Amino acid sequence: MPHSVQLLGISNAIVDILAHVDEDFLNAVGAVPGSMTLVDMDRAREIYAQMGPATEMSGGSVANTIAGFANLGGSSAYIGRVKADQLGGIFNHDMRSLGVDVRLDAASDGAPTARSLILITEDGQRTMQTYLGACTELSVADITPQTMGTPRAVLIEGYVWDLPEGPDLTARAIEIAKRNGTAVALSLSDSFCVERHQDSFEHAIRNGVDIVVADEDEVAALVGTDSYDDTLEALEGYDNLFAMTRSAQGSVIVHGDERIVQPATPVNEVVDTTGAGDAYTAGFLYGWVNDMPLSECAKIGTFCGTTVVQQLGARIEPGLLDSYS
Amino acid sequence: MPHSVQLLGISNAIVDILAHVDEDFLNAVGAVPGSMTLVDMDRAREIYAQMGPATEMSGGSVANTIAGFANLGGSSAYIGRVKADQLGGIFNHDMRSLGVDVRLDAASDGAPTARSLILITEDGQRTMQTYLGACTELSVADITPQTMGTPRAVLIEGYVWDLPEGPDLTARAIEIAKRNGTAVALSLSDSFCVERHQDSFEHAIRNGVDIVVADEDEVAALVGTDSYDDTLEALEGYDNLFAMTRSAQGSVIVHGDERIVQPATPVNEVVDTTGAGDAYTAGFLYGWVNDMPLSECAKIGTFCGTTVVQQLGARIEPGLLDSYS
Numbered sequence: 001m002p003h004s005v006q007l008l009g010i011s012n013a014i015v016d017i018l019a020h021v022d023e024d025f026l027n028a029v030g031a032v033p034g035s036m037t038l039v040d041m042d043r044a045r046e047i048y049a050q051m052g053p054a055t056e057m058s059g060g061s062v063a064n065t066i067a068g069f070a071n072l073g074g075s076s077a078y079i080g081r082v083k084a085d086q087l088g089g090i091f092n093h094d095m096r097s098l099g100v101d102v103r104l105d106a107a108s109d110g111a112p113t114a115r116s117l118i119l120i121t122e123d124g125q126r127t128m129q130t131y132l133g134a135c136t137e138l139s140v141a142d143i144t145p146q147t148m149g150t151p152r153a154v155l156i157e158g159y160v161w162d163l164p165e166g167p168d169l170t171a172r173a174i175e176i177a178k179r180n181g182t183a184v185a186l187s188l189s190d191s192f193c194v195e196r197h198q199d200s201f202e203h204a205i206r207n208g209v210d211i212v213v214a215d216e217d218e219v220a221a222l223v224g225t226d227s228y229d230d231t232l233e234a235l236e237g238y239d240n241l242f243a244m245t246r247s248a249q250g251s252v253i254v255h256g257d258e259r260i261v262q263p264a265t266p267v268n269e270v271v272d273t274t275g276a277g278d279a280y281t282a283g284f285l286y287g288w289v290n291d292m293p294l295s296e297c298a299k300i301g302t303f304c305g306t307t308v309v310q311q312l313g314a315r316i317e318p319g320l321l322d323s324y325s
Numbered sequence: 326m327p328h329s330v331q332l333l334g335i336s337n338a339i340v341d342i343l344a345h346v347d348e349d350f351l352n353a354v355g356a357v358p359g360s361m362t363l364v365d366m367d368r369a370r371e372i373y374a375q376m377g378p379a380t381e382m383s384g385g386s387v388a389n390t391i392a393g394f395a396n397l398g399g400s401s402a403y404i405g406r407v408k409a410d411q412l413g414g415i416f417n418h419d420m421r422s423l424g425v426d427v428r429l430d431a432a433s434d435g436a437p438t439a440r441s442l443i444l445i446t447e448d449g450q451r452t453m454q455t456y457l458g459a460c461t462e463l464s465v466a467d468i469t470p471q472t473m474g475t476p477r478a479v480l481i482e483g484y485v486w487d488l489p490e491g492p493d494l495t496a497r498a499i500e501i502a503k504r505n506g507t508a509v510a511l512s513l514s515d516s517f518c519v520e521r522h523q524d525s526f527e528h529a530i531r532n533g534v535d536i537v538v539a540d541e542d543e544v545a546a547l548v549g550t551d552s553y554d555d556t557l558e559a560l561e562g563y564d565n566l567f568a569m570t571r572s573a574q575g576s577v578i579v580h581g582d583e584r585i586v587q588p589a590t591p592v593n594e595v596v597d598t599t600g601a602g603d604a605y606t607a608g609f610l611y612g613w614v615n616d617m618p619l620s621e622c623a624k625i626g627t628f629c630g631t632t633v634v635q636q637l638g639a640r641i642e643p644g645l646l647d648s649y650s
Contacts, residue, residue: 053392053419053640056381067378086411086437094378112411315378 004149009066011157013080016059062157068282068316077101088113124270158189188214194221262298275314280305329474334391336482338405341384387482393607393641402426412438449595483514513539519546587623600639605630
């Protein structure tokens with residue numbers, strides 16, 4: 001079957017609200033530095049009221065990857081739920097303006113569009129307080145042969161398992177993908193997310209997932225190890241392709257007996273780590289859907305991730321590959 | 326009468342939607358480079374649909390000045406109309422988070438919060454397409470001794486004269502200010518705005534306005550001259566204090582016989598000229614309300630304007646004066 005697009009993303013559709021804060025602010029609102037916490041609307045309002053002036057831009061982990069993938073020149077589509085409010089309009093506008101085929105209409109009622117309050121400290125680290133809103137209404141009925149089409153690969157976000165119908169809708173997505181010869185990639189999202197859904201992720205990885213994109217902590221949480229060497233050894237028990245990022249230690253690609261170690265690129269100034277992993281994934285999958293060798297996929301991923309940590313904002317800008325050599 | 330705050334702003338409350346575009350984009354949408362055009366909602370939607378991914382942040386010329394003034398450490402208040410929608414929430418949040426006393430509640434119905442589509446070309450120039458929305462509902466009834474209080478100075482935006490009740494509400498604001506010993510500052514906004522309201526501005530400047538803040542083109546449009554020397558000569562016929570910016574030529578302060586010439590500071594890279602004049606005004610008025618000599622007011626204004634052209638975004642960040650010497 002011919003592939004309709006190269007990459008389809010299924011994920012939480014979120015608008016980021018970014019502000020610089022100091023460490024004291026994190027303490028005052030009881031936020032764990034570097035974590036992503038799900039909050040309800042009241043709590044989101046309470047934290048927002050204490051934040052300084054902010055900048056708003058479209059976000060969401062896998063949504064960032066899809067936007068970045070589009071800006072690298074890949075063809076892509078997206079399934080995620082926003083409401084037809086102003087933030088939802090911003091999210092869908094930004095996706096469509098990149099040529100991403102947005103498959104779901106904004107909901108006319110229900111919870112407002114999701115937003116993530118992203119608190120950036122001086123070290124460039126991000127601490128996120130996320131209100132999922134309209135995302136929680138993503139349902140099994142949204143995942144159909146029509147909305148999915150026949151992409152070369154589908155990238156599913158681990159956070160989707162947090163949604164009420166998440167386990168069922170992801171199972172449905174994997175089933176449709178398998179039927180159409182679509183490769184299934186899973187982003188593990190964050191290590192707490194892995195802890196929440198360890199059994200489900202393990203099951204999916206053993207039954208349908210082809211590619212796992214994750215950082216070292218997330219993989220460790222998945223396989224229950226606490227050292228890099230143990231993690232690598234544990235991965236010998238998997239047939240999947242793992243693209244594992246390791247921050248300043250670079251990344252490693254594991255596929256069966258194959259191990260490709262990709263060093264990190266030195267960075268002058270870390271402005272904002274938001275989206276570094278998402279950008280790596282965009283670059284890695286861009287190489288993969290274009291049938292490049294895994295070592296090249298890892299190199300492009302590293303190039304994209306390195307660029308994004310040096311800017312404020314999570315998404316890859318257009319034309320980035322022009323400066324890739 | 327003691328002054329409640331140092332500076333009150335009365336202006337259009339606008340959220341900026343910023344995107345980088347190339348010159349061709351301006352031609353394609355028929356926009357005059359560097360201009361501000363008022364558009365209706367349909368036209369705003371049409372242009373937005375053609376724009377790439379954008380960043381949203383609170384804007385508005387005098388609103389930027391008030392926010393910057395607050396970040397310099399001044400006490401301030403604000404009168405402007407937003408709707409109680411998501412963009413309105415963003416605007417009021419950002420003002421309040423700086424300690425600005427927002428005097429009007431968001432409207433529960435009526436037109437949506439204003440937004441300005443800001444198209445930034447590679448030369449750092451901005452071209453704005455502004456939908457005024459809720460701003461057009463600012464009324465005479467909003468200007469009362471209670472909402473105005475007794476500030477040391479009130480800064481009124483020229484663009485307010487574009488609103489249906491603009492001429493009446495500004496007359497009322499000037500009347501209340503005069504009664505309370507509040508100095509009246511007028512921002513001329515842009516030279517097209519001056520052409521639209523030349524008689525009204527002239528009348529206000531002769532009857533109540535103490536300080537005029539403007540760039541050279543705006544002053545020239547006001548006094549009907551076409552050279553710098555002619556403009557300076559024409560200003561001899563005014564008693565007002567003029568703070569006139571001249572881009573790379575710096576600025577000049579004119580007050581009666583007094584002329585203070587303030588050179589510009591060389592800039593390494595112009596990122597975005599949005600808000601340079603607004604930031605100058607914030608710095609100038611910060612000096613003025615703190616009874617600094619006019620030469621010092623001009624220096625602080627220049628420092629603020631120079632900083633803002635080197636960043637993406639119109640508003641002065643907190644703590645800027647820490648690096649002023």
